[in-house]
Amino acid sequence: MSMKRRTFLKGSLMTGALGVAVGAGLLKPKTVLAAWPEAAFSADTMDAAMSAIGGNGAAESDQIKFVKTPEIAENGNVVPINIESSIAGIEKISVLVNNNPSPLACQYHLTSNCDGYVAARIKMRKTSDVTAIVKAGGKTFMAKKTDQGHHRRMWRLISYVIVR
Amino acid sequence: MAKKTIKIRAKMSGGKAAVKALVKHPMHTGLAKDKKTGEKIPAHFIKDIICEHNGAKVMHAEWGVAVSKNPYLSFRFSGANKGDTIKISWTDNKGDSDSAEAKIG
Numbered sequence: 001m002s003m004k005r006r007t008f009l010k011g012s013l014m015t016g017a018l019g020v021a022v023g024a025g026l027l028k029p030k031t032v033l034a035a036w037p038e039a040a041f042s043a044d045t046m047d048a049a050m051s052a053i054g055g056n057g058a059a060e061s062d063q064i065k066f067v068k069t070p071e072i073a074e075n076g077n078v079v080p081i082n083i084e085s086s087i088a089g090i091e092k093i094s095v096l097v098n099n100n101p102s103p104l105a106c107q108y109h110l111t112s113n114c115d116g117y118v119a120a121r122i123k124m125r126k127t128s129d130v131t132a133i134v135k136a137g138g139k140t141f142m143a144k145k146t147d148q149g150h151h152r153r154m155w156r157l158i159s160y161v162i163v164r
Numbered sequence: 165m166a167k168k169t170i171k172i173r174a175k176m177s178g179g180k181a182a183v184k185a186l187v188k189h190p191m192h193t194g195l196a197k198d199k200k201t202g203e204k205i206p207a208h209f210i211k212d213i214i215c216e217h218n219g220a221k222v223m224h225a226e227w228g229v230a231v232s233k234n235p236y237l238s239f240r241f242s243g244a245n246k247g248d249t250i251k252i253s254w255t256d257n258k259g260d261s262d263s264a265e266a267k268i269g
Binding site: 033041082101104107114 | 180193195211212214221222223224225226227228229230231232233235236237238239240241242243244
């Protein structure tokens, strides 16, 4: 596992340099992407994840809505999250689950043609806030929703006795 | 390359293209244990998934282990017409990848 991590880190360091070069316009590949943000995804606290994605100081916004996102999730492995935002010029939407071992769940980079809408199905271990960070026009905004990710139900078996 | 892990539904709706995709992928977190061997199942998850419209990138999502198994993707964008091509491609942490195309209906 540590061997893999070392080569993985080496790989992401390399692509990091490449990403910087691409950003500076020195390289013009066709569909090369910025490196997958390893640090952000492996951050294990909400604070670390927020600073890794540039979410610190995000202003609360009522223009980010959780649509059809349940208060109580049927299945903690598949929690549907739908985010709608009417903020103009959205570049990125990040979804974080506060109480997950690694809070950052996913990020969406949207082009200017896209609606401020993303849907995802994520895993949640326990009751948690779900935070959406929207980066638009150089500013960041956030909204939260509380989700009871893991809801245990006890079913009582009722046996029917058929009397003939 | 007959992997076929991606199902795409792309439809025009209210002047915009609504794209929905379902990707078949285990999305292992690396934390769960195999019930038979007792060993941890190594992390195996999609890291990047891109959607292109007529060859131009429209959306790029970065996923982590918290995204559910057989992940779902849904978004909308403008500037598309019926009959245009949507292409979705993903790469995972093991270097695997797949892509699929569909026409907007």
